[in-house]
Amino acid sequence: MSDSGRQPTDGPDWARLEASADFQELVAARRRFVVPALAVFVVWFGGFLVLTAYARDFMTEKAIGNFTWAYVLAGSLIPMTWLIAFLYLRWSDRKLAPIAARIVKAAEPGDP
Numbered sequence: 001m002s003d004s005g006r007q008p009t010d011g012p013d014w015a016r017l018e019a020s021a022d023f024q025e026l027v028a029a030r031r032r033f034v035v036p037a038l039a040v041f042v043v044w045f046g047g048f049l050v051l052t053a054y055a056r057d058f059m060t061e062k063a064i065g066n067f068t069w070a071y072v073l074a075g076s077l078i079p080m081t082w083l084i085a086f087l088y089l090r091w092s093d094r095k096l097a098p099i100a101a102r103i104v105k106a107a108e109p110g111d112p
Contacts, residue, residue, distance in 0.1 A: 012107035020106065026099045033091055037084050044080055048073045 017023055051059055052070060059070040 012109075017103060017107055020103070022099055022102045022106065026096060026103060029095055029099060030092075033088060033095075037088065041081070041084060045077060048077065 051073065059073075060068050063069045063072045
């Protein structure tokens with residue numbers, strides 16, 4: 001039996017859902033958070049790597065007690081990552097969940 005591109009009739013119409021205004025709004029809203037968050041992470045982590053490679057004198061200076069700037073900045077990457085994850089979860093519950101709920105409702109059987 002060959003599949004000629006026909007979609008099964010017992011599932012949602014994925015092409016219609018993807019083309020819907022709600023889905024486009026969901027993708028755009030998600031992108032509005034993810035792109036800036038990714039930029040912050042890349043700048044922070046990239047800055048750490050650049051400093052590690054080219055600012056060795058600075059990175060070996062003591063910052064807090066016996067901890068050097070290298071340890072302080074490396075240690076800051078973990079809380080920063082957790083903070084971005086926490087903010088995304090909180091933001092997605094408020095902004096993305098209602099849009100996703102509308103998409104799920106439109107995907108339910110019996111909806112035109």
